[in-house]
Amino acid sequence: xxxxxxxxxxxxxxxxxxxxxxxxxxxxxxxxxxxxxxxxxxxxxxxxxxxxxxxxxxxxxxxxxxxxxxxxxxxxxxxxxxxxxxxxxxxxxxxxxxxxxxxxxxxxxxxxxxxxxxxxxxxxxxxxxxxxxxxxxxxxxxxxxxxxxxxxxxxxxxxxxxxxxxxxxxxxxxxxxxxxxxxxxxxxxxxxxxxxxxxxxxxxxxxxxxxxxxxxxxxxxxxxxxxxxxxx
Numbered sequence: 001x002x003x004x005x006x007x008x009x010x011x012x013x014x015x016x017x018x019x020x021x022x023x024x025x026x027x028x029x030x031x032x033x034x035x036x037x038x039x040x041x042x043x044x045x046x047x048x049x050x051x052x053x054x055x056x057x058x059x060x061x062x063x064x065x066x067x068x069x070x071x072x073x074x075x076x077x078x079x080x081x082x083x084x085x086x087x088x089x090x091x092x093x094x095x096x097x098x099x100x101x102x103x104x105x106x107x108x109x110x111x112x113x114x115x116x117x118x119x120x121x122x123x124x125x126x127x128x129x130x131x132x133x134x135x136x137x138x139x140x141x142x143x144x145x146x147x148x149x150x151x152x153x154x155x156x157x158x159x160x161x162x163x164x165x166x167x168x169x170x171x172x173x174x175x176x177x178x179x180x181x182x183x184x185x186x187x188x189x190x191x192x193x194x195x196x197x198x199x200x201x202x203x204x205x206x207x208x209x210x211x212x213x214x215x216x217x218x219x220x221x222x223x224x225x226x227x228x229x230x231x232x
Contacts, residue, residue: 108153109135113172113221119214122171124179132176136225137183146230150190152176153224157217158197170194176223 045060053061116128124132140147154169173192181187197220204216 108151108224108226109139111135111223111225112218113156113223114218116176116223117172120168122168122175124175129179132179133183136180136227137185140185140227140229143231144227144229145232147186147189148228148230150180150185150228151224151226152190152192153226154192154194155199155220155222155224156197157214157220158200159214159217160197162196166194166196168194169196172223176225 045057047060111131115131116124118125136150140150152173154171154173156165156169158165160168170192171194173194177187177190177192180190200217200220201222202217202219204213207213207216
């Protein structure tokens with residue numbers, strides 16, 4: 001009885017050993033001896049029936065061992081655009097001031113000779129002096145902070161000779177200048193000119209009545225005063 005039990009235990013142990021070896025061989029794909037692969041007399045490894053290429057050993061079947069894919073070449077470094085050179089600092093420039101408005105062109109003040117003088121005369125009437133006081137003296141003092149020049153231009157109608165009318169226009173311009181000087185104006189800033197009958201502003205045909213012709217030509221008998229200076 002004891003002998004049979006011992007034999008059974010020995011057989012079971014051998015079976016377990018064979019099963020373990022078979023399991024290990026199946027796991028490795030080669031017949032092994034202790035810790036190394038068992039080799040035949042031709043130094044070749046002995047495969048088990050469970051061998052597959054996935055169990056290939058690098059020493060036994062180097063051609064069957066899958067090689068790792070070659071590493072991809074490193075990507076070249078990305079090109080980095082060079083930094084722009086530093087720009088010099090530009091000081092902020094204030095916008096230019098708006099242009100000053102162009103000075104107004106002086107408009108000549110036109111006074112009819114009949115308002116200043118009697119017909120064919122060069123002496124200012126009282127009404128003429130009052131007209132100059134209001135239209136020129138008061139205007140300059142109120143509207144101008146600086147006076148540069150006053151131009152006085154005398155004109156006549158076409159009646160009479162050229163020389164006579166030329167002299168008449170000059171004397172009337174001088175009469176206006178003298179009045180302004182008497183009212184405190186600087187005579188060096190007053191210019192006088194006589195144009196006689198060379199610059200009419202109205203043309204009148206000859207008429208039967210001399211009086212009617214003189215009346216028609218009234219706009220041509222005039223004194224023009226142009227004031228230039230700095231307005232307040």
